[in-house]
Amino acid sequence: MEMPKDRPNVWLGVSALVVNEANEWLMVKKKYGGLKGKWSFPAGFVENDETVDEAAIREVKEETGVDISIHAIIGFRTGVIQEIISDNMVIFRAVPISQDQPLIAQTREIEEVAWLSPLELKGETNVSVMVHHLVEKELKQGLTSIDGIHPGNQFGYSSYKLFFE
Secondary structure: OOOOOOOOOEEEEEEEEEEOOOOOEEEEEEOOHHHEOOEEOOEEEOOOOOOHHHHHHHHHHHHHOOOEEEEEEEEEEEEEEOOOEEEEEEEEEEEEOOOOOOOOOOOOOEEEEEEEOHHHHHOOOOEOHHHHHHHHOOOOOOOEEEOOOOOOHHHOEEEEEEEEO
16 A cells, blocks of 8 residues: 655544435545545545644535535544554534535545435445444444444554544
């Protein structure tokens, strides 16, 4: 696995579970990397001049065309890639600012954008481990560590954990 040369050895990413009034989740299929062809949440790296919530708002807009409002942090994922890179992600819960925004996939990185219900996602085989876990889990109070989950060898993680409400 080739590591991006423009990132330090500690990565900070963001992702958002965006839920509309019909209880559908905003999902993307990436064109690259370990999530290529799988449904996942819009996500990306935090830039030097922004907070994590600002980064989540920007990434969702860039990848899907949807403007959002952040409601809460619902999870934190942390892992170590090939024993040299600390890969961390803050996961937010958000809602679209307007329910009738058109979905616009950023064609450079995103293959497809869709609103999908958790039931549709439960039956889908091409879903990220994080999405699969959230579909199965009722959100509870407080962050807990979920051990024994691994997203697959395509990422090169030597250590991996999820923390969810």
